[in-house]
Amino acid sequence: MSEVRNPVEPFLRMDRMPHIWCPGCGIGTTVNCFTRALIESKVDLDHVTIVSGIGCTGRVAGYVKLDSFHTTHGRAIPFATGLKLANPKLNVIVYSGDGDLSAIGGNHLIHAARRNIDLKIVCVNNLIYAMTGGQTAPTTPNDAVTSTAPYGSYEPAFNLPHLVEAAGAVYVARWTTYHVRQLARSMQEAFAKKGFSFIEVLSPCPTLYQRRNKLGDGLETMKYYKEKSKVRNGAPTSEVGLTMQGEIIVGKFVDRDRPDYRELMRHRLAETLGDRYVECEELVCS
Amino acid sequence: MHADPRGVLTGVHFLDGDHACCEGALTAGARFASGYPITPSTEVVERFAARVPTLGGIFIQMEDELAASIALQGAVWGGAKAFTVTSGPGFSLMMEHIGYAAMTETPCVFVNVQRGGPSTGLPTLPAQADMMQARWGSHGDYGIIALCPNSPQECFDLTIQAFNFAEQFRVPVMLMMDEVVGHMTEKVVIPPAEQIEIFPRRHTSKPPADYLPYETNGDMVPEMAHAGEGYKFHITGLTHDERGYPVMTVPAQDKLVRRLQQKIERAADEIALYEEEKVDDAEVVVVSYGITSRVAQRAIELARAQGRRVGKFRLITAWPFPEHRIRQLAQRTKAFVVPELNLGQMVREVERLAGGLSRVLPVSHAGGGVHRPEDILQAILEAAS
Numbered sequence: 001m002s003e004v005r006n007p008v009e010p011f012l013r014m015d016r017m018p019h020i021w022c023p024g025c026g027i028g029t030t031v032n033c034f035t036r037a038l039i040e041s042k043v044d045l046d047h048v049t050i051v052s053g054i055g056c057t058g059r060v061a062g063y064v065k066l067d068s069f070h071t072t073h074g075r076a077i078p079f080a081t082g083l084k085l086a087n088p089k090l091n092v093i094v095y096s097g098d099g100d101l102s103a104i105g106g107n108h109l110i111h112a113a114r115r116n117i118d119l120k121i122v123c124v125n126n127l128i129y130a131m132t133g134g135q136t137a138p139t140t141p142n143d144a145v146t147s148t149a150p151y152g153s154y155e156p157a158f159n160l161p162h163l164v165e166a167a168g169a170v171y172v173a174r175w176t177t178y179h180v181r182q183l184a185r186s187m188q189e190a191f192a193k194k195g196f197s198f199i200e201v202l203s204p205c206p207t208l209y210q211r212r213n214k215l216g217d218g219l220e221t222m223k224y225y226k227e228k229s230k231v232r233n234g235a236p237t238s239e240v241g242l243t244m245q246g247e248i249i250v251g252k253f254v255d256r257d258r259p260d261y262r263e264l265m266r267h268r269l270a271e272t273l274g275d276r277y278v279e280c281e282e283l284v285c286s
Numbered sequence: 287m288h289a290d291p292r293g294v295l296t297g298v299h300f301l302d303g304d305h306a307c308c309e310g311a312l313t314a315g316a317r318f319a320s321g322y323p324i325t326p327s328t329e330v331v332e333r334f335a336a337r338v339p340t341l342g343g344i345f346i347q348m349e350d351e352l353a354a355s356i357a358l359q360g361a362v363w364g365g366a367k368a369f370t371v372t373s374g375p376g377f378s379l380m381m382e383h384i385g386y387a388a389m390t391e392t393p394c395v396f397v398n399v400q401r402g403g404p405s406t407g408l409p410t411l412p413a414q415a416d417m418m419q420a421r422w423g424s425h426g427d428y429g430i431i432a433l434c435p436n437s438p439q440e441c442f443d444l445t446i447q448a449f450n451f452a453e454q455f456r457v458p459v460m461l462m463m464d465e466v467v468g469h470m471t472e473k474v475v476i477p478p479a480e481q482i483e484i485f486p487r488r489h490t491s492k493p494p495a496d497y498l499p500y501e502t503n504g505d506m507v508p509e510m511a512h513a514g515e516g517y518k519f520h521i522t523g524l525t526h527d528e529r530g531y532p533v534m535t536v537p538a539q540d541k542l543v544r545r546l547q548q549k550i551e552r553a554a555d556e557i558a559l560y561e562e563e564k565v566d567d568a569e570v571v572v573v574s575y576g577i578t579s580r581v582a583q584r585a586i587e588l589a590r591a592q593g594r595r596v597g598k599f600r601l602i603t604a605w606p607f608p609e610h611r612i613r614q615l616a617q618r619t620k621a622f623v624v625p626e627l628n629l630g631q632m633v634r635e636v637e638r639l640a641g642g643l644s645r646v647l648p649v650s651h652a653g654g655g656v657h658r659p660e661d662i663l664q665a666i667l668e669a670a671s
Contacts, residue, residue, distance in 0.1 A: 067513040070522035082357035086364025111349040280342030284365035
């Protein structure tokens, strides 16, 4: 009898299992969606590269069987920018967490969106810094207790879809780890979209966020996601901010076209330099 | 292999050090730079931004030095030769990514046109006060290479050397210029491309199934693959094994970190370039580098005119330090005089290697200008007495 295998296994570095994520954590679910999106989109895996920063989600790069870069804290996007410019044939995915991408890496996030660099960002948002023990992040909702906000957080939180839309992203969506089919489909759309795409995925951290806030386990969080999520494709991103245990607006908020960085560069340099402009598809040295 | 003639402006030029550095990078095959503006270094990338679109390359101005210093590493893993350029405050911000390049063995070049510090310091005036930072600035143990040009011609020559060392040893190489060398204009001779040796990337010839990203051969330097070639490799700044996988153990740490340091240390005699003059029977040897070596030259000539036997030792490579040679000279030299535009950095190496056999006299200068030759002369005369 042939062995029954999970279809995502060929996409994973099975020699690195078991992974470090806690029971009930949603990051593995997002990786499942990611591999399903790769399968469905039939992209050439030799040309898919994944770049992560630091944190729990930053470990994704180490588990998927692709060219993969685990970079420094907050700097996945600028690393990916250099990689994409050197080899435009690569489909470059940046897979990292909310703290990595929007706090320490916040400046790079908005500038990459402004430039419209052709990168696909998967931002797993667990509302805290999980790897270091559950400290307050820019995404932590008001009132939530964290290890560094023991009396409840009072900082206003970022509304990430609104931020990246304002900065220039051409594709912006949000799902939760309950919405596995929708998430995989969004990832597929982002792979095919030229320009700066951003997918926010709400994901439980039962160990450090839900437990500390007495919100139950991973399953309880799935129930919350199921009950309180409302699909509103095209919702104005100014209206999709998150509150503690409040309604979660999910869906595809932005899908628009504008020239990406390479197109702008090519256009400007060809116009100004004429025949002197030498466009090089790949910057491969010998 | 030889330089690609398309990037080589063969001929005799009148260039400042910053522009000569840019030509060196283009000659070496750099086709990607990511920068952030900072005085007195910006002219390097200004020239690069104008030149490189005609050579099939890219310059991108990033949002800060953290971005600039990691974007170039992404480009290297995509296949390019790449560099960035900065000065003191930016160099401080780049430290984390010098560590990342050292840990991931990403061949790349960081140019630092040094100015007075600390902090914002003296943006338009020279110093040589980042020499220890170049060696030790990022956290943890690792090896790096740092070179110190003293003229626009050397800014050209040593930029090529910096790229060659970066590829040969898979390390970040720092070109430690200073504001005076960066902004002085002199004759720069650029030879024909076929006379310029370029060290090629150590690209693996193994098929993906046999390739391990950090497997090393006899010279302790692993072979590289680029993203998009089917190798499906993993690169991390975490302590890792030959597969590139994170391993959080004492033996893995010991093996990796010792190799990162030793691949440079064991080749130190090959890497440590220097220039000597009349050191064999010298009673005093003046050790200097960068712009200070040119002021020291005058002081040495003045001392010789007074009948002193003075030798000149110019560091071209600052790191790894030419330990063997300084130890040898300490056996027969009464004293070393070490002028530098800081309050005493490389002089500590000379003191350590002199081991009490010779006197070591620093001639410090807090930066903002260059030494007066008379001050160095005075130290030489004191040392000889």
